[in-house]
Amino acid sequence: MLQINPNLSDLVTDAAAGLADRLQSKATITAAAPGRVNLIGEHIDYCDGFVMPFAIDRYIVIAGCANGTSQARITSALSEEIVTLDLTQPQETSEPKWANYLRGVIRGFQDRGHHIPGFHAYILSSIPGGAGLSSSAALECATATFLEGLLDTVLDTKEKALLCQKAEHDFAHVPCGIMDQFASAFGKPNRLVLIDCKTGEPELVPFENPDLTVLISNTMVNHELSDGGYAARRKHTEDGLAILGKASWRDVSAADVHANWEKLGEPVNRRSRHVVGEISRTIAAAAALARNDFETLGPLMAASHDSLRDDFEVSCKELDIMVEIARKIGRNGGVIGTRMTGGGFGGSTVTLCESRKASEIAAALGVEYEKATGIKPQIFASRPSQGAHLVG
Ligand code: GLA
Numbered sequence: 109m110l111q112i113n114p115n116l117s118d119l120v121t122d123a124a125a126g127l128a129d130r131l132q133s134k135a136t137i138t139a140a141a142p143g144r145v146n147l148i149g150e151h152i153d154y155c156d157g158f159v160m161p162f163a164i165d166r167y168i169v170i171a172g173c174a175n176g177t178s179q180a181r182i183t184s185a186l187s188e189e190i191v192t193l194d195l196t197q198p199q200e201t202s203e204p205k206w207a208n209y210l211r212g213v214i215r216g217f218q219d220r221g222h223h224i225p226g227f228h229a230y231i232l233s234s235i236p237g238g239a240g241l242s243s244s245a246a247l248e249c250a251t252a253t254f255l256e257g258l259l260d261t262v263l264d265t266k267e268k269a270l271l272c273q274k275a276e277h278d279f280a281h282v283p284c285g286i287m288d289q290f291a292s293a294f295g296k297p298n299r300l301v302l303i304d305c306k307t308g309e310p311e312l313v314p315f316e317n318p319d320l321t322v323l324i325s326n327t328m329v330n331h332e333l334s335d336g337g338y339a340a341r342r343k344h345t346e347d348g349l350a351i352l353g354k355a356s357w358r359d360v361s362a363a364d365v366h367a368n369w370e371k372l373g374e375p376v377n378r379r380s381r382h383v384v385g386e387i388s389r390t391i392a393a394a395a396a397l398a399r400n401d402f403e404t405l406g407p408l409m410a411a412s413h414d415s416l417r418d419d420f421e422v423s424c425k426e427l428d429i430m431v432e433i434a435r436k437i438g439r440n441g442g443v444i445g446t447r448m449t450g451g452g453f454g455g456s457t458v459t460l461c462e463s464r465k466a467s468e469i470a471a472a473l474g475v476e477y478e479k480a481t482g483i484k485p486q487i488f489a490s491r492p493s494q495g496a497h498l499v500g
Contacts, residue, residue: 163295
């Protein structure tokens with residue numbers, strides 16, 4: 109049941125072949141950027157919270173070359189179409205939508221005064237789309253890295269991640285926080301990217317215990333963050349903070365939320381309880397992980413899921429089913445903790461488990477989930493991997 113992760117070097121070879129086949133070009137620049145999974149700290153990156161994602165070993169690869177013109181010609185394994193961009197003009201949003209991620213990042217470079225020469229590019233991905241694993245952030249970070257290669261320049265990593273976040277805001281219209289682009293840009297093998305979203309500083313935390321495995325279970329129910337649910341949640345948290353009269357969620361305690369429950373009103377009071385609770389859970393989880401205290405970590409992940417389901421209301425039936433199955437397998441069956449991961453409204457769960465039981469757990473998740481929903485899930489293990497980089 110455990111899916112094998114496609115090897116990055118195979119992906120690079122296939123992307124070069126795709127470029128040759130579809131655009132009759134030889135790859136001279138190849139960029140790769142990973143998706144991410146978040147262990148804990150959900151929907152609080154836009155609330156000055158802490159988040160604990162890592163870059164997964166699934167990538168978007170862009171293979172390309174300069175073409176000596178002032179146009180970009182871009183295509184992907186997922187599209188028949190070749191998109192042409194006029195690089196003499198500042199990029200704006202347009203059709204097809206998938207190309208907006210590239211347009212947005214190009215615009216970020218243009219706004220910094222870069223003149224982008226014409227190029228050919230072919231995109232290939234091993235990150236399941238719409239699965240809450242940040243394929244869009246990976247596409248943005250891969251594009252930025254590709255442009256660094258094309259322009260023979262290197263942006264500061266934080267600046268690059270923020271440029272990509274702005275592309276998501278302005279060109280995909282999702283008012284996301286910084287977690288996804290930071291994880292994709294800063295990721296390192298065997299490291300979690302613990303981000304203090306108030307200071308905007310990532311800390312690379314060791315995560316290399318071979319006895320631990322992270323399983324990602326894609327419910328195959330697609331989410332669309334631009335539908336408005338995400339923006340609505342973000343607005344609730346902004347309203348909550350304004351009603352509480354505070355400058356930052358870091359200055360708000362659980363007692364403050366409790367004392368102002370009526371004033372905050374429905375549903376802002378429950379949204380606020382999630383934010384405050386999730387910030388303290390994430391701080392506690394980072395400490396528990398550092399001392400290998402799994403008996404503390406598991407219940408924190410459980411409380412995170414329950415809060416996202418009941419107070420923040422971003423889970424869905426299928427995510428809850430997947431979580432319940434893992435909970436039933438339980439600590440004795442090797443499950444340390446499990447919860448939904450990412451923006452929600454579909455997507456994936458993350459399950460931290462004992463490596464020696466990982467295959468068995470994955471098999472049970474697959475069988476039981478299909479029995480309950482009629483949907484075949486996609487289940488794979490992932491280890492923290494290298495963030496966005498030029499290949500070769
Ligand atoms: C999406 C956003 C992130 C973050 C998560 C929820 O992935 O892009 O910024 O808010 O949802 O934690």
